[in-house]
Amino acid sequence: MKILISILFISLISTSVFAAELEKSRIKSNESFLAKNNSITYQGNVRYTHGALKINADKLSRDPKSRKINVTGNPVKVTFKDVRGEETQIVTPEIIYFESTGEIVAKSSTQSLIQIEQTSRQDRLKLIGSKLNANRKTSGGFSFTLTGNPTRFELQRPNQPLIEAQATSLSSNGKGRQTRLNGNVKLRQGDSVMAAASMLYDGETELISAQQSEDGSQRVETEFFWDKEEQEDKEQP
Secondary structure: OHHHHHHHHHHHHHHHHHHHHHOOEEEEOOEEEEOOOOOEEEEEEEEEEEOOEEEEEEEEEEEOOOOEEEEEEEEEEEEEEOOOOOEEEEEEEEEEEEOOOOEEEEEOOOOOOEEEEEEEOOEEEEEEEOEEEEEOOOOOOOEEEEEEEEEEEEEEOOOOOOEEEEEEEEEEOOOOOEEEEEEEEEEEEOOEEEEEEEEEEEOOOOEEEEEOOOOOOOOOEEEEOOOHHHHHHHHOO
């Protein structure tokens, strides 16, 4: 029995290692250059794939030892589709991607900010910021933290008014299609404006919840507005 268990254990390890080795990267480009340190630079119409991750760029440099790639473009487009079919697209001037960990780091230029678009079912979520830390290997989906001055949030749902918000940062843990807005959050939808310390958008329930600050100094506030002339016309007999 012990021998059988040992064989099964070794078999499971071998299968796991073999599956990991199957996830390979592939690069296509117009031309490539091999440097003395064995790093390779690809230029012109670069197409890079690594598992479910795809990158379109103008230039890509890869260090085979560290498995780190530097990517630039006008712009760089990163696309990732998770097991649920939800697609995340990142548009940015440049990124650094670590193949071994799945980490993505991006900073915007003064002329072009980072844009993230997530589509699921019929919803479209657009996020805009200046600095991004993301990871495609998070259990349950694509995780990220996006910061800016401010960071912007736009949500379009079928037959619903556009929801617009701004915050210090936005984050997602990759699970449950949840996006959290942190720091002096201001949200507008239709004729209402809401302010709070933080808010949470749940893509599964399509609900947005707001929370006050931990010390209670910033409570949740909501304002409604309407066209004064239109209101007066409605009040006339």
